[in-house]
Amino acid sequence: MVRVVIVGGGIAGLAAARALGAASYGDRSLELNVTLREASDRLGGHLSTSAFAGRPAVDESADAFLARVPHATALAGVVGVDELVSPTGQHAAVWHGRLHDIPDGTVLGVPGKVAPLLRSSLLSWRAKARALTEPLRRRVDAGDSIGALVRGRFGAEVHDRLVDSLVGSIYAADTDRFSLAMVPQLEALARTNRSLLVGARAATGRRASGPLFLAPAGGMADLAEATAAAATALGVDVRPGAPVHELAIDANGWRVDGDVVDALILACPAAPARRLLGAVAPLADLLAGAEAADVAIVTIAVAAEAWPERLRGRSGYLVPKSVQRAVTAVSFASQKWEHLADGRSEVLRISIGRDGVPLGNRTDDALLQAAVTEVSAHIGVDLAPVHVRISRWPRSFPQYRPGHRRWLEGLDRAVSPGLTLAGASYHGIGVPACIESGERAAAATLDRLRALRQ
Numbered sequence: 001m002v003r004v005v006i007v008g009g010g011i012a013g014l015a016a017a018r019a020l021g022a023a024s025y026g027d028r029s030l031e032l033n034v035t036l037r038e039a040s041d042r043l044g045g046h047l048s049t050s051a052f053a054g055r056p057a058v059d060e061s062a063d064a065f066l067a068r069v070p071h072a073t074a075l076a077g078v079v080g081v082d083e084l085v086s087p088t089g090q091h092a093a094v095w096h097g098r099l100h101d102i103p104d105g106t107v108l109g110v111p112g113k114v115a116p117l118l119r120s121s122l123l124s125w126r127a128k129a130r131a132l133t134e135p136l137r138r139r140v141d142a143g144d145s146i147g148a149l150v151r152g153r154f155g156a157e158v159h160d161r162l163v164d165s166l167v168g169s170i171y172a173a174d175t176d177r178f179s180l181a182m183v184p185q186l187e188a189l190a191r192t193n194r195s196l197l198v199g200a201r202a203a204t205g206r207r208a209s210g211p212l213f214l215a216p217a218g219g220m221a222d223l224a225e226a227t228a229a230a231a232t233a234l235g236v237d238v239r240p241g242a243p244v245h246e247l248a249i250d251a252n253g254w255r256v257d258g259d260v261v262d263a264l265i266l267a268c269p270a271a272p273a274r275r276l277l278g279a280v281a282p283l284a285d286l287l288a289g290a291e292a293a294d295v296a297i298v299t300i301a302v303a304a305e306a307w308p309e310r311l312r313g314r315s316g317y318l319v320p321k322s323v324q325r326a327v328t329a330v331s332f333a334s335q336k337w338e339h340l341a342d343g344r345s346e347v348l349r350i351s352i353g354r355d356g357v358p359l360g361n362r363t364d365d366a367l368l369q370a371a372v373t374e375v376s377a378h379i380g381v382d383l384a385p386v387h388v389r390i391s392r393w394p395r396s397f398p399q400y401r402p403g404h405r406r407w408l409e410g411l412d413r414a415v416s417p418g419l420t421l422a423g424a425s426y427h428g429i430g431v432p433a434c435i436e437s438g439e440r441a442a443a444a445t446l447d448r449l450r451a452l453r454q
């Protein structure tokens with residue numbers, strides 16, 4: 001038997017396990033023996049769902065996946081997660097003194113339509129006038145920084161209140177220190193158009209119909225659990241509570257805690273991967289350069305009768321850095337998702353933490369107090385939570401610094417045969433990108449094993 005070990009039972013590792021299981025099930029001559037080892041007692045990594053405020057399933061971290069790239073939707077279909085729901089389509093806002101609608105026709109905050117931009121209450125007239133000169137401006141090389149590009153084209157207000165708010169909240173990032181090349185929609189706009197506004201208008205015109213986001217009705221953990229069940233049914237040995245302690249390389253290949261294996265997929269974040277590879281230079285040294293941001297989600301429920309009518313029709317809001325204290329974004333979860341509305345309480349998921357704002361020294365009480373005080377002030381309601389849950393996600397958002405692609409190329413050169421890296425630290429943070437990286441790692445592993453046999 002050929003032995004393959006996958007380290008990490010997040011969605012990337014689970015997707016790799018299912019793909020390897022399916023390949024070996026379809027081709028018995030491969031004689032694969034695949035083991036997935038997950039350190040914690042729970043599978044799913046950063047996908048986690050639990051009961052909250054009378055609802056059976058409210059996500060503690062990711063609450064949806066992008067539907068217009070295939071990987072997550074396809075995996076859900078294959079592993080039998082058939083009941084997918086989409087957000088209600090209510091509007092998101094940006095808080096700046098009060099809640100302002102995000103103007104229509106933007107691509108990750110990049111304005112694509114003039115009339116909604118002019119009508120928007122979010123931007124000053126001076127900022128609107130500056131933004132409208134964008135198509136006339138010369139193309140300037142902004143390097144790989146989103147912040148430099150957007151400020152140079154549209155001015156500081158559009159950057160702070162729109163693009164940095166949106167992109168910053170998706171990646172828990174400071175867009176001045178985040179790689180443009182790693183945000184595909186923005187990279188495509190910058191690469192293919194002299195004017196970002198013209199490019200954004202064309203991109204919004206091309207938007208396919210159908211929901212932008214989907215989620216399993218039972219929460220994102222359902223996708224991880226169903227993938228684990230599918231991998232197990234295909235013969236993979238999926239072991240939660242089984243941390244890997246040490247990796248080593250010798251003439252016979254990789255050793256996992258002393259046992260020789262034929263191939264290894266490291267599907268844990270870069271920091272634990274580096275620890276495991278401590279003696280394997282230069283790979284471990286390169287991984288040491290990876291950075292990640294802390295995030296916490298404070299979920300609260302408030303009595304429905306205390307929720308003002310004027311906030312109906314909104315899915316939540318973002319807080320630009322220029323006016324940020326602790327809270328970066330708020331999802332009105334029971335308005336965003338129909339299946340979470342029960343008429344008795346409203347559920348809010350409040351995000352705290354981002355690049356440059358570590359949370360390790362803040363107690364749960366401090367997080368809760370910041371969340372309730374700030375959101376109460378933002379929306380003009382004295383929030384009195386009747387249920388509270390705090391979910392901490394230390395070092396959960398990899399920070400792709402400008403030049404990230406060069407770092408990836410360095411990793412490719414440093415990786416020894418038989419080892420493949422997968423997961424959010426490398427090619428994409430979103431759930432579909434993590435699934436794709438796991439499936440690619442499985443395909444690369446199979447290619448190598450087949451080549452070795454010939």
Ligand SMILES: Cc1cc2nc3c(=O)[nH]c(=O)nc-3n(C[C@H](O)[C@H](O)[C@H](O)COP(=O)(O)OP(=O)(O)OC[C@H]3O[C@@H](n4cnc5c(N)ncnc54)[C@H](O)[C@@H]3O)c2cc1C
Pocket residue numbers: 007008009010011012013037038039040043044045046047060061062063064065066242243244245267268269272273276295296297393396397422423424425429430431432434
């Ligand atoms: C708060 C939050 C909100 C998010 N929102 C969204 C969203 O709405 N949509 C979206 O698409 N994405 C979202 N994301 C991002 C997405 O959830 C993650 O990027 C993705 O789940 C990461 O998957 P992964 O498999 O790469 O890594 P992880 O989920 O980090 O899994 C890695 C696993 O490796 C294990 N491990 C580590 N060391 C060892 C060891 N030595 N031995 C064995 N196992 C080990 C860990 O315990 C962990 O389970 C969000 C993330 C967070 C934290």
